[in-house]
Every structure is written in C-alpha cells, then in structure tokens.
Amino acid sequence: MREKRDKRDKKEINQEIKEEIVQNVKTGKDYILTFVRWLVIAIIAGSVCGVLGSLFYKSIEYVTDIRTSYTYIPLFLPLGGIAIVFIYKLFNVYKDKGTNLVLESIHSHDQIPGTMAPLIYIGTVLTHLFGGSSGREGAALQMGGCLGVFIGKKLKMSEKDINILTMCGMSAVFTAMFGTPITATIFSMEVISVGMFQYSAFVPCIIASTISLGIAGSFGIKGETFTVLKQPAMDIFLCGKVLLLAIACGLIAILLCQSLTYSHKIFDRLFKNPYLKIAVGGLLVSLFIFITKTQYYSGAGFNIIRDAFNGNVNSYTFIIKLLLTAITLGCGFKGGEIVPALCIGASFGSVFAPILGLNADFGSALGLTSLFCGVVNCPIAAILLAMEMFGQHHLLAFAIASGVSYVFSGCFGLYKSQKILYSKIHAEYINTHTH
Numbered sequence: 001m002r003e004k005r006d007k008r009d010k011k012e013i014n015q016e017i018k019e020e021i022v023q024n025v026k027t028g029k030d031y032i033l034t035f036v037r038w039l040v041i042a043i044i045a046g047s048v049c050g051v052l053g054s055l056f057y058k059s060i061e062y063v064t065d066i067r068t069s070y071t072y073i074p075l076f077l078p079l080g081g082i083a084i085v086f087i088y089k090l091f092n093v094y095k096d097k098g099t100n101l102v103l104e105s106i107h108s109h110d111q112i113p114g115t116m117a118p119l120i121y122i123g124t125v126l127t128h129l130f131g132g133s134s135g136r137e138g139a140a141l142q143m144g145g146c147l148g149v150f151i152g153k154k155l156k157m158s159e160k161d162i163n164i165l166t167m168c169g170m171s172a173v174f175t176a177m178f179g180t181p182i183t184a185t186i187f188s189m190e191v192i193s194v195g196m197f198q199y200s201a202f203v204p205c206i207i208a209s210t211i212s213l214g215i216a217g218s219f220g221i222k223g224e225t226f227t228v229l230k231q232p233a234m235d236i237f238l239c240g241k242v243l244l245l246a247i248a249c250g251l252i253a254i255l256l257c258q259s260l261t262y263s264h265k266i267f268d269r270l271f272k273n274p275y276l277k278i279a280v281g282g283l284l285v286s287l288f289i290f291i292t293k294t295q296y297y298s299g300a301g302f303n304i305i306r307d308a309f310n311g312n313v314n315s316y317t318f319i320i321k322l323l324l325t326a327i328t329l330g331c332g333f334k335g336g337e338i339v340p341a342l343c344i345g346a347s348f349g350s351v352f353a354p355i356l357g358l359n360a361d362f363g364s365a366l367g368l369t370s371l372f373c374g375v376v377n378c379p380i381a382a383i384l385l386a387m388e389m390f391g392q393h394h395l396l397a398f399a400i401a402s403g404v405s406y407v408f409s410g411c412f413g414l415y416k417s418q419k420i421l422y423s424k425i426h427a428e429y430i431n432t433h434t435h
Contacts, residue, residue, distance in 0.1 A: 079282075167201045382406075
C-alpha cells in the first residue's frame with residue numbers, strides 16, 4: 001500500500017512539474033510575442049511622430065525667422081488670434097482643454113478627436129508667427145497624444161493599449177522638439193499620475209523616442225544643451241544655497257500656475273465672445289511689443305534662456321515673461337507652457353544666484369530644473385532633464401533642487417487634469433487633482 005501511494009505521489013509531482021513547465025513556456029512565448037508586437041508598434045509611432053514633430057519644429061523655426069525679419073508682423077497678432085478661433089470653430093471645437101485633454105483621455109479612456117493634431121499644429125504656428133508668448137513642447141505633447149490615439153484606432157487596439165500608445169506619441173514628439181529622449185520617456189509616464197509609474201509603457205516609449213530622435217537628427221534638429229562652469233564640491237554651504245533657490249522656485253511655480261489659471265478665468269469672465277477675447281489679449285501683447293520696440297519676449301523663450309546662462313538678463317525679465325505667457329495662453333492663443341516655464345526659471349536663477357554667491361550659469365541651470373519640476377510635478381523627469389541638458393557634473397545639486405521645488409510647489413500644477421495619487425509629504429494615498 002505504501003509503495004502504491006509513493007508511486008501515485010511521484011506521478012502527481014511529475015504532472016505538476018510538467019504543467020509548470022508548459023505554463024512557463026506559454027508565459028515566455030507571451031512575453032516574447034508582446035515585446036515584438038510593441039516593438040513594431042513603437043517603431044511605427046516613433047516614425048510618424050518623429051516626422052510630424054520635426055516638421056512642426058521646422059515650421060516654428062521658419063515663422064519665427066519671418067517674424068523677426070519683419071518687425072511689423074506682431075501688430076497683426078489680434079487678427080492671427082481671430083483666425084485661430086475661426087479655424088477651431090470650423091472643426092466644431094469650441095473649448096480647447098490643451099494638454100489636459102490628453103491627460104483626461106488616459107484617465108477616463110475617452111479618445112481624443114483626430115482633428116485636434118492639425119488644429120494644434122496650425123494654432124501654435126500662427127501664435128508664434130504673430131509674436132505670442134507661448135512654448136512649443138506643450139503643443140508637442142498634445143500633438144503626440146492625438147497621433148498616438150489615431151495610430152491606435154487604425155491598428156484597432158484596446159483602450160488600455162491606446163493609453164500606452166498615447167504616451168508613446170507624447171514621448172516621440174517631445175523628443176523631436178526638445179532632443180531629450182530619456183526625459184521625454186519618463187515625463188510622459190510620470191506626468192499622468194504623480195506618485196505612480198505605468199512601467200508597461202517604458203519600453204514602447206523609449207523605443208518611440210529613440211526612433212524620433214534619429215528622424216529629428218536627419219532633419220538637422222539638435223537638442224538644446226548648455227554649459228555650466230564647474231562649481232565647488234557639494235558641502236553644507238552650497239547645499240544651503242541650492243535649498244534657498246529651490247524653495248524660491250517652488251513658490252514661483254505656484255505663481256506661474258495660478259497666473260495661468262486666473263488669466264483664463266478673467267478673460268472668460270470679461271469676454272463671452274471668443275473672437276473678442278482673443279483679439280483683446282492679442283492687442284495687449286501686441287501693444288507691449290510696439291511700445292517696448294522689442295520681440296525679445298515673443299515665442300518660447302530660448303533666446304532668454306541663453307542670455308540667462310551668460311548673466312545678461314534683467315531682474316524683471318522673468319516677471320514680464322510670466323505675465324505675457326499668462327495673457328497669451330489665457331485669452332486663447334495656442335502653444336505650450338513648458339519652455340516659458342524653463343525660461344522663467346532660468347532668468348530668475350540667473351539674477352538670484354549671484355545674491356547667494358553662485359555663478360549665473362549654475363543658478364540658471366538650477367532655476368530651470370527646479371521650476372520645471374515645480375510646475376509639472378515630475379521630479380525624476382526634472383533630474384533627467386538636467387542630466388541631458390547640462391551633463392552630470394552637478395547632478396546631486398539638481399536632484400536636491402528638484403526634490404525641494406517638488407515639495408514646495410504643493411498641489412499646484414500646469415495641468416488641472418493631472419492626478420496626485422500619493423501625498424508629497426506623507427506616506428498616504430490622496431488621489432487628488434492639481435490646483
């Protein structure tokens with residue numbers, strides 16, 4: 001009896017081992033097939049988004065050259081705004097939520113209309129042509145998200161897979177515009193829900209970004225990089241100075257986010273007619289350019305960032321850029337908030353750093369990094385941005401600045417549809433939207 005029982009037990013054990021091997025083989029095949037599938041899809045997404053992102057970059061560059069060559073063009077900014085509203089209405093888009101629309105589509109599984117990508121493209125190009133103070137990377141995120149959804153629909157993918165493809169599109173177009181593939185990948189994953197990464201999107205996003213980077217390079221597009229002079233080794237005194245600058249940037253991040261929020265509310269309250277609203281906002285920006293006789297604050301602001309690193313900005317530069325960006329976007333012009341935020345951070349850091357005994361270029365780099373983190377609530381992406389733009393020499397300082405700004409910016413952010421899942425200061429689940 002005992003021998004029979006032992007034989008039966010051995011048979012059962014062998015059967016379990018066989019079943020486990022079969023299951024492992026099935027799981028292995030599933031992993032390989034899924035990887036190959038996403039590899040192909042990511043290459044397609046990276047190629048499409050890389051080409052369109054590169055064309056978008058070249059279009060912005062082209063119209064900027066036209067605007068700076070003919071100084072009277074910003075006088076027609078109100079007319080450009082009216083044209084933007086007309087085009088949006090032509091496609092039955094009466095209220096554009098910007099990047100929030102992309103974030104909402106991922107949270108709620110509502111798909112973005114395919115018409116949004118060309119509308120964002122045209123609206124942003126017209127804004128830059130006529131001298132509006134807005135960026136391009138925010139528009140790139142919107143375009144990338146729309147393209148990702150479009151490709152997902154064409155491939156008949158599930159809602160969850162379309163969400164991943166949306167992040168792929170965001171990463172790829174961001175990379176084409178900015179030349180920072182690692183930052184673009186992590187940012188697209190991190191910005192959706194603060195405190196949680198959807199790691200299943202990592203491989204598709206980094207592949208799409210890499211393909212996009214190569215395509216952008218073939219168009220002659222290079223990422224922005226800045227040289228930061230070597231600073232003393234990190235000690236208690238340097239750490240204290242970095243902390244002070246980062247705290248200030250965290251508070252300015254709140255100021256920028258609130259300025260954009262209240263600018264939208266004020267224009268909406270004062271002007272119910274969208275044509276009149278954008279015309280008045282355009283007139284205010286146009287009058288500023290005409291009175292000051294400079295287009296220095298028009299466009300995204302990379303020219304200001306370069307001057308900030310050379311220590312050639314005024315103490316009020318960051319305030320003027322902040323106000324003009326709030327007016328431009330608040331009244332209905334198109335574009336992004338990210339590069340203006342980088343510009344505001346760099347120009348503030350450039351003037352605040354010497355007060356602390358730091359070099360202007362180091363202060364600009366710290367200000368740019370920490371303000372970016374403060375407004376988008378993405379500390380990991382901010383650290384990677386610093387690494388890709390400035391190198392690794394002062395990475396510890398940038399990490400400290402990002403972390404401090406992240407905490408001091410509170411629950412504020414550029415995107416009201418962004419979710420903060422976990423508290424910034426307590427180990428608890430809060431699941432709230434940014435203010």
